Amino acid sequence: MNLKMVATTMVALTFACNTQAQSHVLQVNTKKAVAPIQSTMYGLFFEDINYAADGGLYGELVKNRSFEFPQPLMGWQTFGHVTVENDGPFERCPHYVTLAYPGHRERRSGLVNEGYFGIGVLKGEDYRFSVWAKAPNGEARIKVQLIDEGTLEERQDFATAHIDINSNGWKRYEVKIHSPKTDNKARLRIFLEGQQPVSLEHISLFPVNTFRNRTNGMRRDLGQALADIHPGVFRFPGGCIVEGEELANRYQWKNTIGPVENRPLNRNRWEFTFEHRYYPDYFQSGGLGFFEYFQLSEDIGAEPLPVLNVGMACQYQNWNDANAHQPVDQLDPYIQDALDLIEFANGDTTTTWGRQRAEMGHPEPFNLKFIGIGNEQWDSMYYERLKPFVTAIRKHYPNIKIVGSSGPYPEGGEFDRGWAEMRRQKADLVDEHYYRDEQWFLHNGLRYETYDRRGPKVFAGEYACHGKGKKWNHYETSLYEAAFMTDLERNADIVHMATYAPLFAHIEGWQWRPDMIWYDNTRMFKTTSYYVQQMYATHKGTHALRLTMNGKPVAGQDGQDGLFASAVADKAKHTIIVKVINTSNQPQPVSIRLQDRKSANDVHTLTLCHTEMDEENTLDNPDLICPVAGKLAAKAVKGSVIIDDIIPAKSFRLYETAE
Known part of the structure; x- marks a missing residue:
């Protein structure tokens, strides 16, 4: 062994001894449960x-789908000949709209729904459009589109379907629309096709994949x-x-x-x-x-x-x-x-x-x-x-x-x-x-x-x-x-x-x-x-166990250096679970002692740890802070299983080991 290796080994041993001497000993009584943990916990x-x-x-992707907002067309933009009426088929939601011929073949009648801060659609997904409708003259046709109003492409519409209304009585009609792209701010547009009027109620758009x-x-x-x-x-x-x-x-x-x-x-x-x-x-x-x-x-x-x-x-x-x-x-x-x-x-x-x-x-x-x-x-x-x-x-x-x-x-x-x-x-x-x-x-x-x-x-x-x-x-x-x-x-x-x-x-x-x-x-x-x-x-266990440090609950008390801890047994999975939170600004050595246990099995850990206290996950960086899995070795000493670890500053670590 060369001198450099000897020096490195001595430093490691010194650190290990100091850590052991300064460890916060967490005693877990695994033999007697404190109380059952409710499934509703x-x-x-x-x-x-x-x-x-x-x-x-x-x-639902359509806002004000039944035109029942105090302003019946809130959420809707209309064009051409559109009227709001209130003698519809549903007693508690009586409002609906009628689209009629606008008076010239080059004009259009219809409406556009803005959704909730836009209509979000995903590439490759199907969407179920449904509507209650009637054609006063027995038949009419509408065109339904998903559109991108601000696009630089040639066409605003990127998905289109047609529905033939074939009754002068109220009926429900449905069609699926396939989205070829993801759009967070799409709109739903409905055109009247031809000159025959149509009445529309409860206009709805849902993802098929719910x-x-x-x-x-x-x-x-x-x-x-x-x-x-x-x-x-x-x-x-x-x-x-x-x-x-x-x-x-x-x-x-x-x-x-x-x-x-x-x-x-x-x-x-x-x-x-x-x-x-x-x-x-x-x-x-x-x-x-x-x-x-x-x-x-x-x-x-x-x-x-x-x-x-x-x-x-x-x-x-x-x-x-x-x-x-x-x-x-x-x-x-x-x-x-x-x-x-x-x-x-x-x-x-x-x-x-x-x-x-x-x-x-x-x-x-x-x-x-x-x-x-x-x-x-x-x-x-x-x-x-x-x-x-x-x-x-x-x-x-x-x-x-x-x-x-x-x-x-x-x-x-x-x-x-x-x-x-x-x-x-x-x-x-x-x-x-x-x-x-x-x-x-x-x-x-x-x-x-x-x-x-x-x-x-x-x-x-x-x-x-x-x-x-x-x-x-x-x-x-x-x-x-x-x-x-x-x-x-x-x-x-x-x-x-x-x-x-x-x-x-x-x-x-x-x-x-x-x-x-x-x-x-x-x-x-x-x-x-x-x-x-x-x-x-996901680690609530079935029974709470008594966990103490020097006979006291570990709850950030004096002398506990910002540590909080609890322990449970999961009788169904035959595991012991210990949760330790270090709220201090320094790493804290701990020695978790599972009493009345003889077998030292591997310890699986989950850790939440981050250095910047004011940071958070975002839409653009959703996984910035999330649990990280790990594994530790435990040792059996005189009727107890001991888990030695150093809890990082400002972190939450969960330990799970078989009984």
Whole structure:
């Protein structure tokens, strides 16, 4: 051995000895589980904000397809002889357009739809165009095109189809259009061909290739991103849209089932909430309705958790105005809606609402187990309205678990009052919300240790780390979310559900951030927060284990050098999983000691690590920050298996090894 090799070896040995001496020893009791982990532990929360439904997850590409916006032609450009009429075939969506001869053979009648920030089509994909139509004179013809208005090519249209209308009564017509190119900003154009007039209603364009190949279903890439998290619970449809800025605009589930052509438009309360990011064309078509939500829950393997209105409009938008809410003695229709929803989800086909579910294509029950009553509401106006809901649901459906609210804040007087009232009313779970800055997440690593184990269980229904002065999806805040989540896992006996919020945002239509998944009309990217959620959800295990350093939980406490950690056993897979987050600016040596284990198997790792705290994934660089797989060797020493490692600064590392 030459001198250089000797010197190198001595340096390595010295470093190894120093590392061992300074290692943070994490003791994991693998013999006795702390608590079972619920299958619902990590999930998803969907709200139609940031164009999450129409223009996002819901695959419809046509805006205002039934001409029901307050301005019936919003989203449409017309030319020639076009009239809007309101005696159409669908009672709750009566508007339609008639295209007539423009008066000269060289003129044209028709219309162009702008879509949601454009119409996104992909090269090689087919698109299903459908329309309800009638020809007053018995026959007519239309030409349907995908166009690029700004092209320098000879023709604007790059895909064309023709439809012959052959009846003077309303019928549905359909044709598939093949796109030869990818275009993020296409338009849909319809020409009247010939001189015979035609009436058109519910003009629709969907990708044929949807998530789970459901006809006119969800956008494939976004739906798959949800499934890839392997969520345990799916909360819907909100959020503040459950309430509406006034009760007339509250989300009413019965308006969102049945034929899509006859689902009435609803005003989205996010249309006008933020003047500095105002979208006057933000409405809800109802195409993504409660049947679709339940079906999507099945498709992604999650328990459905619908949230219903408690008889209150948004309290933020109606501060202390009792007149904005339904009187307590007039809540019966709202309570009946809740009971009917449970029957719609679970009733057999002989019941009124179970039969309607079957007629929509799902004779089997959805097996609903949870229902939320009210969203992020507080004070006596909420408590007194919640009580009769609880009474009625307990009477008719005693096995349904009821989720109540502790209000919009994670601490303080209203929060304490909310919890006390949820205990008094015997809610099964309490929905907590916390949008807080970095320091809050770092200082709440022991939040749930002091909770009353006899009380209702916790549903962390909306949470995200909002960087102080930099409210976007940068890496640092995601890391602190991961650190905080060790406490959810450590306290699995009291925390039964957790869902990051919000879920979706259109890159051109957002009003709130950070968000988990961003997209334009043809592309999407997963944020680092998405990967944090995925790492937890796909490695949640079945039982929480006790993990300590010097007898204390590892939660960024004094002497723990910014480390947070939790451990679980997966009894089904026969593995032990340890999650360690280093929030400090220095690498930290750790020695993970799995007690009462004799076999030292390979350790598989997943690591989120990035040096620039303010960077984030983008549409153009979607994989800048994502988990990296690796492998470590473990060693068996005196009845324990030891995993020695150095955790990089500002990183999240997950370890999994066979029992």
